Structure formats: C-alpha cells, structure tokens
Amino acid sequence: MAYNETHVAQHTSQVVSTNKVLRNTYGLLAMTLLFSAVTAGVAMTMGVERMNILVFFAGAYGLMFLVHKTANSAAGLLATFAFTGFMGFTLGPILSAYLALPNGAALIMNALAMTGLTFIGLSAVALITKKDFSFLSNFLMAGAIVLILAMVAALIFQIPTLMLMVSAGFVLFASAAILYQTSEIVHRAGETNYILATITLYVSIYNLFVSLLMLLGIMSND
Numbered sequence: 001m002a003y004n005e006t007h008v009a010q011h012t013s014q015v016v017s018t019n020k021v022l023r024n025t026y027g028l029l030a031m032t033l034l035f036s037a038v039t040a041g042v043a044m045t046m047g048v049e050r051m052n053i054l055v056f057f058a059g060a061y062g063l064m065f066l067v068h069k070t071a072n073s074a075a076g077l078l079a080t081f082a083f084t085g086f087m088g089f090t091l092g093p094i095l096s097a098y099l100a101l102p103n104g105a106a107l108i109m110n111a112l113a114m115t116g117l118t119f120i121g122l123s124a125v126a127l128i129t130k131k132d133f134s135f136l137s138n139f140l141m142a143g144a145i146v147l148i149l150a151m152v153a154a155l156i157f158q159i160p161t162l163m164l165m166v167s168a169g170f171v172l173f174a175s176a177a178i179l180y181q182t183s184e185i186v187h188r189a190g191e192t193n194y195i196l197a198t199i200t201l202y203v204s205i206y207n208l209f210v211s212l213l214m215l216l217g218i219m220s221n222d
Helices: 002-046 053-070 075-099 104-129 134-157 160-187 194-219
Strands: none
Touching: 002 075, 002 160, 002 194, 053 075, 053 194, 075 104, 075 194, 104 160, 104 194, 134 160, 160 194
C-alpha cells in the first residue's frame, strides 16, 4: 500500500514538472516568435540586404553557443532573445525578396500556414500519443551534418536541384526535431531546461518556414 502511494506521488510530481516545462517552453517560444517577427519587420523597413553566409553562421552559432552556456541562469533569457532577434533580422531580407515577386505575399502566407499547421500537428502527436521518439536522435545528428554540407555545396555551386533537395531535407529534419524535442519533455528522458527546449523548437520552426517558402517559390517558378 505504501509502495503504491509513493509510486502515485512520484508519477503526479513528474506530470506536474513536465507540464511546467511544457508551459514555460511554449510561452517563451510564443514570445521569441513574436520578437523575431518584430526584428524581421525592422530589417524590412530598413531595407537591409541579405547577410553574408559566413557572417550569418558566425552570428547564429555564436549566439546559440551563448544560449547553451547561460541556459541555467537569468542571462539565458537575454541570450535567447538575442539569438531569436538575430534570426528574425536575417529573415527580413528574405521576406522582402519574396514580397517583390508577383505572388510573393501569397507564398509567405501559405508557408506560414503550413508551418503553423505542421508544428501543431506534430506537437499534438507527441503530446497525445506520448510515444517515445528518442530513436530519432541518431537521425537528427547525422541529418544535421549531411544537410549543412549539402547546403554549403548548393550555395557554392548554385545547383537548383540540389537546393530543392536540401529544402525538402530541412522540412523532414525540422519535423523530426519537433517530434523528438516534444517527446523528450514528455518523457523526461532528456530536456528539462525550458530555454534549451525553446531554442530547439524555434530553430525547427525557422528551418521549416524558410524551407517551405523556398519549396513553394520553386514550385511556382519564382
């Protein structure tokens, strides 16, 4: 009897803790996405040109490293907004380029809608089924390396077909990352820090949106 009561108490405590991480993660994620939209709008208003790829990588990975170093302190929140603000700012020139197309606004709205529906759907699958998607960790590690190398090659050699394949690959990669990260929170097997969980989901949403936007642009001959 005492064992059952202890087991129930532990389970209840775990559920409460998991729900707290989920609540904090989605709350911070919503704020960072809104902040990114603001910085993207600022970049568009300023007419900022597309950032050099090396500067982008230096800024993105440098700020991401800062987030990981400060994730367990109050400075982690500032680093999180610095990173997501930077990513939103780099998105501004991309959106400006698409808006210059005849159907650019429609492409952006379609990409936004598809990104939102995909994120909600995948999150619901992980939360409702409570299936453990930890088996995706090896796929994500290998996929990240392959996609980065392929992306660099596509940018250097300007191969449209390769760029199309990279975009499709990032859609699958981002989708898998959303399932994996949400599953990690639910099962308490990995991520318990809501700042790190937020960053992972944010990057997945960012990659998903940009990749879908590129795929829609290619399919519409733009």
